[in-house]
Structure formats: structure tokens, C-alpha cells
Amino acid sequence: MKEIQYEDFKIESPFREFSRKFLKKKSAVISLAFLVFLLILVVFQPTPYDISAIDYDNILCEPNSDHLFGTDEYGRDVLSRIITGTRISLSVAIIAVTIGAIIGSILGIIAGYYGGLLESLIMRSCDVLFSFPGLLLAIGIVAIIGPGLTNVVIAISIYGIPTFTRIIRSSTLSIKELLYIEASKSIGVSDMRLLFKHIFPGTLPSLIVSYTMRMGTAIISAASLSFLGFGASPKNPDWGAMLSTGRDYIGVAPHMLFYPGLMIFLTVLAFNLLGDGLRDTLDPKLD
Amino acid sequence: MKQYVLKRLLNIIPIMLVVSIIVFMFIHLIPGDPARIVAGQKATLEEIEIMREKLGLNDPYIVQYKNFMVGVFSGNWGTSIKSNLPVWNVIVPRIKPTLILAIFSIIWSVVAGISMGVISAIKRGKLIDYIVMVGATSGISVPLFWLGLMLMQIFSVKLGWFPTTGVDSFSSYVLPSITLGAGITAMIARYTRSSMIEILKENYIRTSRAKGLHEFMVINKHALRNSLVDVITIVGLQFGFLLAGSVLVETVFAIPGLGRLLIDSILFRDYTVVQTVLLIFTFQFIIINLIVDVLYGIANPKIRYE
Amino acid sequence: MTDKLLDVKNLKTEFHTDKGNLTAVNDVSFYVNNEEIVGLVGESGSGKSVTSLSLLRLLPENGEISEGEILLEGRNLREMNKKEIRSIRGSDIAIIFQDPMSSLNPVLRVGEQLMECTKLHLKYTNDQARKHAIDMIKRVGIPVPEDIMNRYPHQLSGGMSQRIMIAMAMSCNPKLLIADEPTTALDVTIQAQVMELMLELKEKNKIGVLLITHDLGVVAEMCDRVMVMYCGRIVEMADVNSLFKNPLHPYTKGLIASVPKIGRNSDVLPYISGRVPDLSQLPTGCKFAPRCSLAIDKCHIEEPKLIYVGENRQCRCHLVNERGENHEQ
Numbered sequence: 001m002k003e004i005q006y007e008d009f010k011i012e013s014p015f016r017e018f019s020r021k022f023l024k025k026k027s028a029v030i031s032l033a034f035l036v037f038l039l040i041l042v043v044f045q046p047t048p049y050d051i052s053a054i055d056y057d058n059i060l061c062e063p064n065s066d067h068l069f070g071t072d073e074y075g076r077d078v079l080s081r082i083i084t085g086t087r088i089s090l091s092v093a094i095i096a097v098t099i100g101a102i103i104g105s106i107l108g109i110i111a112g113y114y115g116g117l118l119e120s121l122i123m124r125s126c127d128v129l130f131s132f133p134g135l136l137l138a139i140g141i142v143a144i145i146g147p148g149l150t151n152v153v154i155a156i157s158i159y160g161i162p163t164f165t166r167i168i169r170s171s172t173l174s175i176k177e178l179l180y181i182e183a184s185k186s187i188g189v190s191d192m193r194l195l196f197k198h199i200f201p202g203t204l205p206s207l208i209v210s211y212t213m214r215m216g217t218a219i220i221s222a223a224s225l226s227f228l229g230f231g232a233s234p235k236n237p238d239w240g241a242m243l244s245t246g247r248d249y250i251g252v253a254p255h256m257l258f259y260p261g262l263m264i265f266l267t268v269l270a271f272n273l274l275g276d277g278l279r280d281t282l283d284p285k286l287d
Numbered sequence: 288m289k290q291y292v293l294k295r296l297l298n299i300i301p302i303m304l305v306v307s308i309i310v311f312m313f314i315h316l317i318p319g320d321p322a323r324i325v326a327g328q329k330a331t332l333e334e335i336e337i338m339r340e341k342l343g344l345n346d347p348y349i350v351q352y353k354n355f356m357v358g359v360f361s362g363n364w365g366t367s368i369k370s371n372l373p374v375w376n377v378i379v380p381r382i383k384p385t386l387i388l389a390i391f392s393i394i395w396s397v398v399a400g401i402s403m404g405v406i407s408a409i410k411r412g413k414l415i416d417y418i419v420m421v422g423a424t425s426g427i428s429v430p431l432f433w434l435g436l437m438l439m440q441i442f443s444v445k446l447g448w449f450p451t452t453g454v455d456s457f458s459s460y461v462l463p464s465i466t467l468g469a470g471i472t473a474m475i476a477r478y479t480r481s482s483m484i485e486i487l488k489e490n491y492i493r494t495s496r497a498k499g500l501h502e503f504m505v506i507n508k509h510a511l512r513n514s515l516v517d518v519i520t521i522v523g524l525q526f527g528f529l530l531a532g533s534v535l536v537e538t539v540f541a542i543p544g545l546g547r548l549l550i551d552s553i554l555f556r557d558y559t560v561v562q563t564v565l566l567i568f569t570f571q572f573i574i575i576n577l578i579v580d581v582l583y584g585i586a587n588p589k590i591r592y593e
Numbered sequence: 594m595t596d597k598l599l600d601v602k603n604l605k606t607e608f609h610t611d612k613g614n615l616t617a618v619n620d621v622s623f624y625v626n627n628e629e630i631v632g633l634v635g636e637s638g639s640g641k642s643v644t645s646l647s648l649l650r651l652l653p654e655n656g657e658i659s660e661g662e663i664l665l666e667g668r669n670l671r672e673m674n675k676k677e678i679r680s681i682r683g684s685d686i687a688i689i690f691q692d693p694m695s696s697l698n699p700v701l702r703v704g705e706q707l708m709e710c711t712k713l714h715l716k717y718t719n720d721q722a723r724k725h726a727i728d729m730i731k732r733v734g735i736p737v738p739e740d741i742m743n744r745y746p747h748q749l750s751g752g753m754s755q756r757i758m759i760a761m762a763m764s765c766n767p768k769l770l771i772a773d774e775p776t777t778a779l780d781v782t783i784q785a786q787v788m789e790l791m792l793e794l795k796e797k798n799k800i801g802v803l804l805i806t807h808d809l810g811v812v813a814e815m816c817d818r819v820m821v822m823y824c825g826r827i828v829e830m831a832d833v834n835s836l837f838k839n840p841l842h843p844y845t846k847g848l849i850a851s852v853p854k855i856g857r858n859s860d861v862l863p864y865i866s867g868r869v870p871d872l873s874q875l876p877t878g879c880k881f882a883p884r885c886s887l888a889i890d891k892c893h894i895e896e897p898k899l900i901y902v903g904e905n906r907q908c909r910c911h912l913v914n915e916r917g918e919n920h921e922q
């Protein structure tokens with residue numbers, strides 16, 4: 001029998017396969033590059049001007065060579081404020097989504113793995129949270145605990161929990177069905193080990209994709225809350241707060257509206273495109 | 288089918304119960320004494336005590352909840368803290384603008400979203416697919432309020448085609464509905480596209496082609512009907528987006544609707560109004576989802592004939 | 594030879610994938626006469642279904658017929674425009690697919706789907722089409738046709754669905770019926786009934802049938818001639834009797850040997866070792882060589898040609914060729 005030497009199928013390592021597929025998704029690669037660029041802005045804060053330097057000679061300046069994105073109602077440089085705002089907006093989103101992801105995943109894994117009454121309880125609670133449509137849940141929470149950046153983070157975290165719970169539960173369920181779990185269970189592995197060694201890694205693709213997608217939602221939600229007056233105070237160079245202020249100058253200084261909004265749009269777009277790319281590459285069964 | 292509808296109904300009753308309890312608890316969850324909040328900052332202790340009695344805050348929670356729910360269903364929604372008018376009178380005039388806005392938005396976004404999704408799926412990998420998908424991903428990424436402000440800047444301020452704010456005429460609703468519908472259109476387009484792509488791979492599509500049917504019939508009769516069964520569910524979910532979005536859009540365009548009322552009431556700490564508007568929004572959302580589930584059952588023969 | 598109903602010459606079908614172009618069907622030539630059932634046999638992945646889809650140009654988007662001719666009564670289907678090929682589909686050539694349950698549209702009533710064909714090709718009115726559909730349901734042996742017309746596919750059993758598919762295929766009186774594994778998804782008892790029905794319809798309507806299957810039992814019972822496919826190539830063609838009595842190609846021998854026979858006293862069922870190679874990693878010589886117990890060095894280096902080894906009999910094997918090379922035409 002000579003079949004063996006003719007049947008050596010080449011098997012790629014998972015990482016190489018991932019990067020080969022991922023690099024083909026141009027939009028996802030560009031998005032990733034843009035997000036890395038934002039990260040550099042966050043770390044080094046290369047602001048051309050002091051963000052709180054008031055300059056009454058240059059109030060509401062159109063974009064020009066001195067002030068690329070123009071100036072605001074106090075003559076402060078809009079570009080510098082946007083760069084500083086990157087730090088606020090991204091950290092709000094990252095903290096909120098991470099908290100939501102951790103709590104949501106734990107609940108999701110518990111619900112999916114243990115089932116029974118616990119599962120019903122968790123999933124019905126999610127249904128209740130989901131019946132507050134969209135951002136309304138976050139608005140309601142802020143209404144209770146009051147405005148401010150910290151409270152916005154709390155509201156958005158809670159707002160994200162049920163989404164993660166549902167996704168992680170369904171992927172836990174499908175992994176549980178897989179044979180290898182059956183096999184390792186019969187050998188007598190403890191529940192904890194099973195959860196961390198087998199189930200959690202299996203849910204990772206879904207988790208990564210929904211985390212990325214959720215970042216976009218969180219940034220928009222935070223900006224929306226700020227815009228409505230519940231988030232960062234207008235003194236802070238938060239993107240949403242800048243838009244809220246800029247709204248009063250529509251028609252007079254449209255650049256105050258245009259650039260902060262564009263930043264939000266591009267950042268969210270980048271997260272969504274990256275999420276799409278990751279989903280196509282990692283191919284988790286999302287439903 | 289009857290069983291299916293019954294099951295859905297039974298499903299939402301406990302959810303509505305819990306939601307109503309949460310909304311009822313709202314006034315108790317706010318830090319501080321509700322009676323003091325309602326009576327106002329300058330109220331004397333005596334006034335607060337009278338308010339406490341008036342609001343029934345001395346009753347056990349269960350009695351308070353019962354009174355609250357009886358009030359909700361009999362139209363006795365309490366008194367607005369801000370205006371001292373019955374909440375009913377504050378809310379009812381706000382319903383119409385929100386309703387018009389929602390209906391306009393959902394109609395155009397369903398029509399546009401499904402058409403875009405179908406075209407994109409058929410022309411998969413072509414330039415038009417690329418354009419539609421870039422548009423759709425942008426649609427879900429753009430902050431609604433910013434889109435609204437930009438449209439206002441261009442079409443109202445610069446070109447003067449539409450009024451910037453208010454609801455004086457039909458044309459006042461054009462920009463707000465475009466804004467509110469943009470994200471939903473994008474969601475529906477993305478979902479329709481992926482559903483159509485999956486369905487076009489199905490064996491029965493091959494069968495219909497093997498019959499010699501024109502591609503137009505294959506798409507519109509055989510594929511789209513199956514896809515609509517799926518798309519119905521996503522449209523239901525989008526209503527949530529619509530309600531939350533109306534809060535933002537009404538703020539941008541200064542439309543005196545329920546969403547704007549909610550924000551104003553929160554900022555003014557008019558908690559009786561906040562409570563009622565939240566309850567209206569959530570119940571509306573739950574009921575719309577029930578209707579969507581039933582429609583899904585009707586559209587899907589597997590459920591209809593069971 | 595003018596009596597050839599379908600004459601396929603040098604058909605080559607390729608798929609454009611991210612692994613490059615894969616040739617699923619390579620240099621396949623065969624014909625089907627009127628009132629003849631021709632079997633196309635092979636393991637899954639051998640290119641049988643792709644061949645059948647190529648005939649009606651129903652390939653998925655990334656598939657393409659890159660070479661060859663498909664002649665139906667002398668007209669080349671490959672060169673037809675979209676409108677012309679549509680007028681062939683369902684009227685001159687009808688096709689029955691493997692999985693009847695998923696081949697019917699779940700949201701349309703059975704009657705609606707049955708009537709579509711005659712309304713389209715024979716320009717029947719609603720009433721005519723309905724009558725004809727009811728008639729067809731009776732002919733495929735389902736009682737209470739009026740009731741069936743109003744049902745949805747999920748309310749039918751597998752056997753009933755396949756009968757409906759056959760009724761649908763036969764409703765415009767096609768000249769050629771392609772049956773792609775028509776019984777694979779069905780219970781054994783239903784299989785026999787469906788096969789019986791197909792034989793009956795073939796006799797009555799005097800049509801040619803291309804029967805695609807991996808089941809040699811079905812072939813022995815139904816077919817007049819048989820082609821054996823492997824890796825997108827025809828490796829042997831013969832009339833049904835000679836093939837079973839005297840299989841030439843080692844692959845055919847293996848296939849026939851691996852059919853369980855009642856009364857054979859053996860604990861082990863012979864089988865062909867290994868599996869069908871992936872299209873992207875085909876061996877250079879004879880595609881079957883890696884699995885062939887008789888392979889010689891030449892088999893791994895040079896691909897054998899399909900040559901005539903007798904009247905109406907072809908084989909693609911170096912070992913056979915060396916014995917009968919005089920028959921080459």
C-alpha cells in the first residue's frame with residue numbers, strides 16, 4: 001500500500017491560517033491600522049495646543065493652517081481637543097465593554113453549562129433587560145444613578161451584559177455538545193477544569209467578535225449619553241460633549257460639529273469592519 | 288398556530304410583570320427620599336409628610352404596586368412634578384409626533400433595506416455589492432445625532448430645503464425620518480443580504496432554476512419569500528433601536544415627542560413622567576415583538592400548520 | 594449516429610476557489626439514447642453531480658464549463674444564451690435531485706410548485722395547470738392529489754416528496770430525465786417503489802434517463818449502460834451485463850467487490866483502501882494509482898488514456914491497455 005505517501009494533506013497551524021485569511025480582508029486590516037493609530041494618539045497625546053488655552057482672538061475660527069480643525073467658542077484648538085478626547089472616549093468604551101463582557105460571559109457560561117433553573121433565571125433576567133429597547137436601558141440607569149462619566153460607564157456595562165450572556169451561552173451549549181467534552185467528562189475531570197480548559201477557549205472566537213462589535217456600540221452609546229447631557233461635562237474634551245456644545249453653533253461654526261462626529265464615526269466604523277473581518281475569519285457560529 | 292401564539296403570550300406576561308415592577312421601583316431606586324424629590328427642594332417637613340401620604344408611600348410596597356398598576360391601566364398616571372398637570376395631559380400630546388416619525392422611518396427603511404440587501408446578495412462580489420455594504424456598515428456606525436446635525440447643516444441651514452426644527456408641516460419630518468431610519472436600513476440591508484446569500488445556496492433554489500424559471504422569478508418568488516420569514520424577526524428588533532433613536536433624533540430636531548419628553552423629564556427630575564414614559568416605551572417594545580413573533584408564525588408554514 | 598439524444602463531448606468543468614482552479618470534471622464524453630437508462634457511478638466526490646449540473650448549466654457561481662460540447666439532439670447547450678437554456682430546462686431536460694425534502698420550497702404550497710413548470714413552458718392557464726398537476730400526482734401514485742396540492746413540503750414524507758419531484762420533472766414531458774441519486778435519502782422500501790416508478794415512466798414516455806448513483810445494486814437493476822467515474826474522469830464504460838460479469842478497471846472491480854452479497858461466506862467485506870483524493874491535491878499519474886493494489890511504476894508517472902477495449906466498451910488503465918491496445922480507435 002502506497003497510499004500514505006500520497007495522502008499527506010498539508011495542515012496549516014491555526015494561527016497561520018488565521019493570519020492568511022485575515023490579511024485578505026483589506027477593510028479589516030485598514031481598520032486595525034486605524035485603531036492602532038488611535039492607540040498611539042491615546043498614549044502620546046501629540047496635541048499641537050494646550051487644550052484649555054483660551055484664545056479670545058481666535059474664537060470660532062474656520063479650519064486654517066494654524067488650527068487644522070478650527071477653534072471652538074473659547075478659541076481652543078478643536079484638533080487638540082479631539083486628540084485628548086480619544087483617551088476619554090476609548091477608555092470609557094474599553095472599561096464598559098470589558099466589565100460587561102466579564103460579567104456577561106460568566107453568566108453565559110454558567111447558564112449554558114449548568115442549565116436547569118439557574119439557566120432559566122439568568123436567561124429570563126436577560127429577557128427583562130432586553131425589553132428596555134436599545135439605549136433606553138442605559139438612559140434609565142443614568143436617570144437613577146445620575147449623570148457623569150463614571151455613571152455612564154456603569155450604565156453601558158449593564159447595557160452590554162445581556163448581549164454577552166446570550167452569545168456566550170449559545171456557544172457554550174454548542175461546545176458542550178461536542179464529543180471531546182463528553183470524552184473528557186467520562187475520564188473524570190472536574191467541572192472547573194472543564195470550564196477553563198475546554199469551554200472557555202471554545203467560546204473565545206464568539207467573545208472576540210462580539211467584544212469588537214460591542215466597542216462600536218459602546219462608543220456611540222457614550223457619545224449619545226454625553227450629547228443628551230448625561231455624560232461628560234462640557235468642560236471635558238469628550239467627543240459626545242463636544243458635539244453637544246457644537247450644536248449651539250450650527251450654521252456659525254459647522255467644523256465644531258463635523259470633526260468630533262467624524263472621529264466617532266470613523267472609530268466605530270473601524271471597530272465594526274474589524275469585527276466583520278474577525279467574524280469571517282474566526283467563523284464562530286453567532287446567532 | 289394557536290398554541291404558538293398562546294405560548295408567546297404566556298411568555299411575555301412574566302416579563303411585563305417584572306418590567307413593570309422595575310419601573311415601579313424606579314422612584315424608590317433614586318437615591319434620596321421620593322417624597323422630598325416630588326415635593327421639591329424647598330418643601331417643609333410637613334409638606335413632605337403630606338406628599339408622602341398623598342403618594343401612598345406609607346403603604347406596603349405590594350399595595351403601592353397594585354395602586355400603580357391600576358393607575359397605569361385606568362389612565363391615572365399621577366401628577367407631573369414639573370408642571371403639576373396630570374401626567375396623562377403631559378404625555379398624550381407628545382405621542383403623535385413620535386408615532387409619525389416612527390412610522391415614516393420604519394416604512395422607508397424596510398423598503399430600502401430589503402431592496403439593498405437583495406441587490407447586494409444577487410450582485411455578490413460586484414461593485415454594487417461593495418458600495419451597498421460599505422454604505423450599510425457606515426449606516427450602523429454613524430452616530431444618529433451627528434448624522435442628523437450634518438443633514439440639518441446641509442439641507443436646512445445651507446440649502447434651506449427643510450425647516451431646521453419643529454413639526455409644523457410634513458416636510459419637517461423628512462430629515463428626522465431619514466436620520467432615524469438610516470441605521471435600521473443598514474441593519475435590514477446587512478441581514479437581508481446574508482439571509483439571501485444563504486437561501487440562494489439552498490437546494491430548492493436550484494430546483495426552481497432547473498425548472499427553467501427566469502432569474503427574476505427565482506429571486507423574487509422563491510428566494511425572497513423565504514428570506515422575508517427571517518427578515519421579519521430583525522425588523523421587530525429594530526423597533527427597539529427606533530424608540531431609543533427617537534430620543535436622540537427628537538433632541539436634534541427639537542421635535543416635541545415622547546423621546547424628548549423623557550430626556551427633559553430626567554434632566555428636570557420629573558420622575559412621575561419618566562416612570563410613565565419608560566413604561567410606555569418598554570410595553571410598546573414588548574408588544575411589537577409579540578406581534579412580530581405572530582407575523583413570523585404566519586409567514587412560516589412550518590409554524591402555521593402545527 | 595443521429596439517434597443519440599444527448600451527446601456530451603470532452604466536457605471539462607472547473608471551480609474557481611481560493612485554492613486555485615479545481616477541475617471537477619475532466620474530459621468526460623458519453624451519450625444517452627432514447628429509451629435508454631445510462632448509469633453514472635462513483636464514490637461521493639467523483640464528479641457525478643457536477644457532471645449532471647453542468648449539462649443544464651446549473652453550476653454554482655464559481656463553477657464554469659471550460660471545454661467541451663453538450664449536444665441535445667444536435668443543439669449545443671453550452672453555446673445557448675440564457676433565454677434558450679431556460680427554455681430547455683424543465684421542458685426538454687428535467688432533473689431530479691438527491692434530497693427531495695430540501696429540494697422543495699418550504700414556503701410555497703406543493704400545488705403551486707407543481708404548476709409553475711407547465712404554466713411556464715406549455716403556457717397553461719391556472720385551471721389547466723391545476724388539472725395537469727393533479728393528474729401528475731395521480732400518475733406518481735399518490736392518493737388524494739387535491740389534498741396534496743394544498744400541502745406544504747414539510748407536511749410530506751420523504752418518499753412522497755420524491756414522488757412530487759418526479760411528478761414535477763415529468764410534467765412537461767421531457768426528452769431526457771437526469772436523476773441525481775434519486776433514492777439515496779429515502780428508506781429502502783421506498784427506494785424500490787421510486788425506482789419502479791421511474792422505470793414505468795421511462796417505458797411510457799419513451800425518454801432517455803441519466804441515472805447518477807453510487808449504488809451498484811440500483812445500476813444492475815435499472816441501467817442499460819454504465820459509466821464509472823473517478824476524480825472527475827470516466828474510468829470505465831460498458832453495457833451493464835459485461836460490466837458486472839467482467840469488470841476491467843481495478844476501481845470497478847473494487848466497487849463491485851465491496852457490494853455485500855447474501856450468502857457469501859466471509860467475515861470481512863472487501864473494500865477499497867484509502868479515500869478519494871482532494872481535488873487540489875491530485876496525484877500526477879493515474880488518479881486511482883495510490884489506492885490501487887495492482888499499480889505499477891508507470892501508473893504513478895503517466896496518466897492512462899480512456900481507450901476502447903471492445904465494442905462499446907472503454908477503460909482507462911495501463912494494465913488493461915497493454916493487454917488490449919489493438920482496440921484503440
